[in-house]
Amino acid sequence: MNENLFASFITPTMMGLPVVILIIMFPSILFTPSNRLINNRLYTFQQWAIKLITKQMMLIHSPKGQTWSLMIISLITFIGSTNLLGLLPHTFTPTTQLSMNLAMAIPLWMGAVLIGFRHKLKASLAHFLPQGTPIPLIPMLIIIETISLFIQPMALAVRLTANITAGHLLMHLVGGATLALTSISPPTASITFIILILLTVLEIAVALIQAYVFTLLVSLYLHDNT
């Protein structure tokens, strides 16, 4: 049981070929664009959802920050769809791999910070020292603010990885417990089954929320720096 618990997080290869590339590209099939004015139901729903998200996320930015809207909307769509697809049985979720989340978080964060340093150098440096600090505390506070700046991409990546991985592991464990309990005492098994159902509902919510949080934070870093 112990060895099998983490088996679902192994990168899938088929006879040595990295199938994981196909799995990462799979959600894009569900989102193909169309050039009609009025589309079928699936596209209309997707367009409505994307319009809603765009308005919600991009209104707070200046026009300069709004040039990032394509990047941010594709980010939230990708993370949300990948997390939701990972809830299907036996599937592999790419966002459980720290490598992929780091690859998403670091360039976006660094892009936002470098834009800030390039265009508004004084304001970006001023972020390191909050207003109204007592003078003796200044050196320590600058060090702390620098550390907190550099920890932002790590926190983004690790937050996403840990949430999704922990949710999947919990579902595996509770599901295994339910299965093992059916032969021992069915009433307990039904309780664990109800817990499993609640966990699944939570996981659906977490999948969407994590996408939202990731994207929101990236857009916040962007807002600070444009």
Place this chain on the structure above:
Amino acid sequence: MADPGDGKMASPAPLKEKRLMEVRVGELPRWLLLRDLSPSGVAGAFRRGYERYHSKYIDVRKGSVSGVTMVLAAYVLFSYCLSYKELKHERWRKYH
């Protein structure tokens, strides 16, 4: 005119020009070898298959949920095949 006794006879069209759904199972290896197996040929085949599925099930005005659900079911099946090696050990057998 094909009478019922002729069910096992090969259909008259040459093998090279038949589409996938008309090829019999026994003829499948030969049919695959006769196809265009260059990268652009394979990509074209995937593209055509995708367009056919798309226009039949998804691109209709009142597309139902089954259009997407069939794709997801195929994806689950594919992932099951990929993880079969680890799942073998979890069957309910007395001796594995």
